[in-house]
Every structure is written in structure tokens, then in C-alpha cells.
Amino acid sequence: DAKTTQPTSMDCAEGRAANLPCNHSTISGNEYVYWYRQIHSQGPQYIIHGLKNNETNEMASLIITEDRKSSTLILPHATLRDTAVYYCIVRVATGGFKTIFGAGTRLFVKA
Amino acid sequence: DSGVTQTPKHLITATGQRVTLRCSPRSGDLSVYWYQQSLDQGLQFLIQYYNGEERAKGNILERFSAQQFPDLHSELNLSSLELGDSALYFCASSADAGTGGDEQYFGPGTRLTVT
Numbered sequence: 001d002a003k004t005t006q007p008t009s010m011d012c013a014e015g016r017a018a019n020l021p022c023n024h025s026t027i028s029g030n031e032y033v034y035w036y037r038q039i040h041s042q043g044p045q046y047i048i049h050g051l052k053n054n055e056t057n058e059m060a061s062l063i064i065t066e067d068r069k070s071s072t073l074i075l076p077h078a079t080l081r082d083t084a085v086y087y088c089i090v091r092v093a094t095g096g097f098k099t100i101f102g103a104g105t106r107l108f109v110k111a
Numbered sequence: 112d113s114g115v116t117q118t119p120k121h122l123i124t125a126t127g128q129r130v131t132l133r134c135s136p137r138s139g140d141l142s143v144y145w146y147q148q149s150l151d152q153g154l155q156f157l158i159q160y161y162n163g164e165e166r167a168k169g170n171i172l173e174r175f176s177a178q179q180f181p182d183l184h185s186e187l188n189l190s191s192l193e194l195g196d197s198a199l200y201f202c203a204s205s206a207d208a209g210t211g212g213d214e215q216y217f218g219p220g221t222r223l224t225v226t
Contacts, residue, residue, distance in 0.1 A: 032213075034214065036215075038154075041148075041199060041220070041222075042219065042220075043113065043115075043201050043203075043217030043218050043219050043220050044154065044201070044203075044215075044217045045113070045217070046214040046215060046216060046217075049214055087154075093213045097167055098156050098159075098167050098168075098169050099144065099156050099159075099215065100156065101146075101153050101154040101155075101156070102153065103153055104153070
């Protein structure tokens with residue numbers, strides 16, 4: 001599975017959009033981009049995933065560049081509850097492949 | 112609530128002992144994954160099972176073993192425990208239906224403390 005690079009930490013003001021970048025320059029054509037987050041020591045929570053098109057759900061939007069070498073997770077109106085570690089992962093969708101979590105980005109949402 | 116359940120929530124045991132962690136996946140999910148998260152460390156993938164068969168293996172120690180039963184629940188067995196095995200152990204499940212994109216849903220974890 002491809003490796004990802006994310007900033008160690010980011011700050012965001014409450015109510016503003018949080019834009020979390022991820023580089024995955026060695027991504028293969030059949031690998032999806034997934035985003036998860038982990039609040040304190042809770043179980044990680046799935047946020048969104050995509051292959052090449054931009055995606056949006058009730059939690060976030062995912063913007064994938066045309067060459068698929070990077071992506072951005074957008075939380076449109078960050079709240080204090082969005083303070084968490086955000087993990088960007090690239091992985092083949094199904095089958096027997098390891099899921100490699102990096103260090104992620106620690107997002108601090110401030111009042 | 113992800114629909115994935117794990118028991119027990121907390122476990123305290125001594126070095127050299129053996130413990131079993133249990134995971135029930137979301138209804139209908141065929142794949143189960145196990146992860147270890149040590150203090151201030153990232154999530155380490157241990158192993159994946161799909162419909163009872165081992166499907167992918169990560170950095171799982173030989174002292175650890177897992178299995179998935181016909182009812183799809185899974186158990187992670189940790190033996191000859193060492194202090195360094197103290198960690199949060201997460202189970203996740205996914206449909207793995209081959210339909211494109213396969214998100215994993217995580218349980219609340221089992222906190223293991225080895226003294």
C-alpha cells in the first residue's frame with residue numbers, strides 16, 4: 001500500500017472550514033483514498049473515501065487532485081468536537097491488503 | 112455507535128499470562144481486522160480475517176493469534192504477555208463486498224494493561 005504524508009498538526013477556528021492535506025504520490029490506479037479520525041482514545045471513525053472524483057457526505061468533502069497524488073479533506077464548519085487526529089490512508093478497496101495508518105494530523109479546533 | 116462490539120473494555124493481567132479479546136462485527140460484515148495502539152503510538156495493523164479465513168497479516172507477534180468463527184465473531188489471543196503488550200486493541204469490520212470502496216468500522220477497543 002502507498003504511503004501518505006500529512007502535517008503533524010493544524011489549528012482551526014471554530015466555525016471556519018478545516019482543510020487537511022494529504023500527499024500520496026505513489027498511489028496506484030486501484031487504490032482508494034480513505035479518511036478516518038480518532039477522538040482521544042476512542043475507536044477510529046470512518047469519514048469518507050474516494051477513488052478519483054470529489055466526494056461529499058454529511059461529515060466532510062474530499063477533494064482529490066486530477067493526478068491523484070494528493071487530496072484534501074474539508075470539514076466545512078469545524079466545531080470543538082472535531083478536535084481529533086485525522087488519518088489519510090490509501091488502500092486497495094477490498095481483498096487481503098494491509099491497512100497502514102500513519103501518524104495522522106492532529107487538528108485542534110479553537111473557540 | 113459503529114455496530115462493532117468488543118469485550119472486555121478493560122483487562123488487567125500479569126506478565127506471562129494469556130488473554131482473549133473478543134469482537135463482534137457489524138451485522139452482515141464479513142471482514143474483521145485487529146489493530147494495536149500503544150500509548151501515543153499510531154494504529155498498527157495486526158491481521159485481517161474474511162469469512163473465517165486469514166486474509167492479510169501485519170506486524171502480529173508469534174505470541175499472538177486470532178481466528179474468526181462461523182458466526183463471524185473474532186477472537187484475538189495474546190499469550191506470554193509482556194509489559195510492552197499493554198495497549199489499546201481495536202477491532203474493525205467491513206463488508207468487503209468487492210463493490211468498490213470498503214470502509215472499516217471500528218469498535219470501542221479493549222484496553223489491556225500488563226503489570
